[in-house]
Amino acid sequence: MAEQEHPSQNPTNHITEEYRILHKVAQILQTQGELEPMLREAMRAITGFHELKVENKAGIFLANEKKKVLQLFTTVGDFSEEFLEKEKNVPFGDCLCGRVAVSGKLLMSESCYSDSRHERTFSDMTAHGHYIVPLKNSEQLIGVMFLYTNTNPVWYKHSQEVLLSIGGLIADAIQKKQVESELEEYRHRLEGLVDTRTGELRQLSHQIQKIREEEKSRISREVHDELGQSLTALKMALFQLEKKFPKENPDLKESAQSMLDLIDTTIKSVQRIAMELRPPILDVFGLCDAIAWQAGEYEKRFGIKFNLNCLQDQMDLDNDLKTTFFRVFQESVTNVVRHAEASQVDVSMSLQKDQLVLTIKDDGKGIHKDQIEGSNSLGLIGIRERVRYWNGEVLFSGAPGKGTSVEIRIPVSKK
Numbered sequence: 146m147a148e149q150e151h152p153s154q155n156p157t158n159h160i161t162e163e164y165r166i167l168h169k170v171a172q173i174l175q176t177q178g179e180l181e182p183m184l185r186e187a188m189r190a191i192t193g194f195h196e197l198k199v200e201n202k203a204g205i206f207l208a209n210e211k212k213k214v215l216q217l218f219t220t221v222g223d224f225s226e227e228f229l230e231k232e233k234n235v236p237f238g239d240c241l242c243g244r245v246a247v248s249g250k251l252l253m254s255e256s257c258y259s260d261s262r263h264e265r266t267f268s269d270m271t272a273h274g275h276y277i278v279p280l281k282n283s284e285q286l287i288g289v290m291f292l293y294t295n296t297n298p299v300w301y302k303h304s305q306e307v308l309l310s311i312g313g314l315i316a317d318a319i320q321k322k323q324v325e326s327e328l329e330e331y332r333h334r335l336e337g338l339v340d341t342r343t344g345e346l347r348q349l350s351h352q353i354q355k356i357r358e359e360e361k362s363r364i365s366r367e368v369h370d371e372l373g374q375s376l377t378a379l380k381m382a383l384f385q386l387e388k389k390f391p392k393e394n395p396d397l398k399e400s401a402q403s404m405l406d407l408i409d410t411t412i413k414s415v416q417r418i419a420m421e422l423r424p425p426i427l428d429v430f431g432l433c434d435a436i437a438w439q440a441g442e443y444e445k446r447f448g449i450k451f452n453l454n455c456l457q458d459q460m461d462l463d464n465d466l467k468t469t470f471f472r473v474f475q476e477s478v479t480n481v482v483r484h485a486e487a488s489q490v491d492v493s494m495s496l497q498k499d500q501l502v503l504t505i506k507d508d509g510k511g512i513h514k515d516q517i518e519g520s521n522s523l524g525l526i527g528i529r530e531r532v533r534y535w536n537g538e539v540l541f542s543g544a545p546g547k548g549t550s551v552e553i554r555i556p557v558s559k560k
Contacts, residue, residue: 485509
């Protein structure tokens with residue numbers, strides 16, 4: 146099946162829409178909550194991918210390697226009971242989805258009636274095409290996603306690459322949720338051994354955080370490098386093409402300039418999202434510079450003034466420890482934005498004897514004691530767990546109308 150381009154449409158619009166869908170799916174997959182609703186929301190975002198002519202019908206199978214079958218996990222759209230019953234299990238190699246489970250490659254089908262590979266039929270089936278997307282990471286096949294399309298859609302090569310990238314993100318999210326589910330079960334089994342196993346659990350929790358950071362770094366690099374390079378190359382090609390336009394046709398030059406402006410905007414979006422996922426400044430320049438950069442972004446976005454008083458002397462901190470301080474700062478300011486109604490945040494970092502101390506204080510409406518101690522304060526619990534892994538201490542304090550203060554103390558040694 147030959148791939149085609151869209152000669153009558155602006156290619157920049159394709160890339161912009163593809164990046165919008167990729168970014169939206171990535172955001173959804175980073176949210177907390179149950180796996181099935183998250184995957185449904187991600188599929189709904191993908192079915193908004195207009196250039197792929199995707200209909201509002203999709204589903205995800207999970208791979209059972211032992212039994213060599215795909216097991217239907219969730220769907221979006223209007224599927225009949227007959228379909229849901231017959232598609233509960235699809236053997237590897239059977240029909241379109243089973244073939245993708247074996248090949249691990251993207252499969253496209255123009256029509257369920259003309260494609261001999263479409264072996265399963267249903268009484269209410271109407272003509273449609275398919276994208277069958279492998280959900281796999283570098284280690285294994287996690288599952289398969291199927292998307293219904295209009296019949297005889299136009300295949301756009303770059304869109305296929307984006308679908309494969311989305312498939313990889315979904316596979317990572319499923320695997321991460323499975324690991325978290327296994328960890329939760331493990332926690333229940335260890336209820337009677339909490340005191341002796343606390344260190345193990347924190348190590349596991351830290352490892353998950355580390356995996357998440359590595360995942361964010363990988364996505365950030367791919368978004369910045371691959372999409373950034375593609376957009377830059379497109380901009381250069383368009384710039385050269387613009388020079389060849391006849392002077393007597395100003396409309397062409399105006400259209401080209403409009404496209405160049407759109408590319409510039411998209412490049413800035415790519416850079417911003419890559420920075421939000423994992424700011425390179427944290428690894429290159431260090432913790433204080435990263436906090437200063439992030440504070441500047443918060444000031445521009447939320448209008449909150451930051452007063453920073455960071456370390457004067459550079460410290461050679463462990464990379465994971467730098468990440469812990471930076472994420473604690475982000476989580477603390479996120480809580481300020483969501484709840485405090487503050488106009489100013491004071492941030493200080495100092496070395497006191499053998500402890501690195503980070504203090505974040507706002508002038509907002511304050512916090513109640515039950516909010517500090519409550520089990521529903523997931524953000525505060527997350528901060529505590531991050532700090533405790535390093536044998537550190539965290540103190541939340543405040544009173545209604547008098548702002549809130551977060552103080553983190555972690556033992557460090559100068560290298």
